Amino acid sequence: MGKIVISENVSLDGVVQDPTGEEGFGRGGWFDRMADKDRLEWTKVEFDEALGTKALLLGRRSYEWFAARWPARSGAWAERLNALPKYVVSSTLVDPEWNNSTVLDGEVVAEVSKLKQELDGDIVVYASRRLVRTLLEHGLADELRLIVHPVVLGAGERLFGETGAELPLRLLDTRTVGDGLAALTYGIVRDAQGNAA
Template sequence: MGKIVISESVSLDGVVQDPVGAEGFRFAGWFDRLDGEDRAAWAAVEFEEALATDALLLGRRTHEWFVAKGWATRGGDWADRLRAVPKYVVSSTPADLEWNSTVLKGDLVDEVSRLKQEVAGDVVLYGSGQVAHALIEHDLADELRLMVCPFALGEGERLFGRTSAPKAVRLVETRTVGGSIVRLTYRPRRDA
């Protein structure tokens, strides 16, 4: 059985919106303010994660961003790994997909539940805020990996939106990344 992992870079106050400046958010590009040491350390951890990933789960806009920003044609081991893994794209509109991708066409809960049965390892979600909210709401996320960046933005879309009930988690790992990033790994407490 597969494991759905939400892997996000977030600000100190939980903002995930427009970290690289692609959407026109007022504080767009906040991730780009990291210094070189922190960015290199972040990239090393993300590459390590990519090597352990069996599939990617992406919203349509995140998928388009990955393709448009050159991951589909970029060189190097990290890009090669991202190209190689199957990608499952959540989209309610017809999408012209490339990059080893399949559209999940039905109900998100049903499609992700089926995907968990079909993929044996980690299915990692990057970006895709609306999909992340739905996975959290429907208790489909098996792990949250949060790269907490040293910025408080004060506004913007946050990873945790409204839910129908409290969502309890337990901390399973804390890791310092570079000089100012902390990676927090949580798993749901479904018994709470």
């Protein structure tokens, strides 16, 4: 059975909106403020994660952002991401151009549940904040991997919005990345029936 892993870059106050400054959000571009040493160490963390990933799961907008950049890149990290199976949740995308891509155009919860049954290993979700909220709300996510950037933005879309229920988590790992980033890994606590406890 697959494990849905949400892997996000977040500000200290949980903002995930417009990390590269391309969406027009007034406080966007916060991701690019990291120091060179932090970026180098962040790259190693992300590459290691990609090596341990079975597939990527993305929302349409995030898929299009990655698909516009990664196919033209070279190096081991690009080769890995380009070779991975990619599943994109979308009711509008018809012909995905990034190789090894499959559109999941049915009902999200059913499609992702089926994907979890079909695949073994980590199914990593990058960005895709609307998809992430759906996965969390419906108990489909299994693990959160957060890279926390040392900035408080004070506004913007946060990873966790208002939810219908509490989400109990268990800290699995914490470490410093470079000099300024923190990597936090949480498992979602489940009851005997497999529901978030």
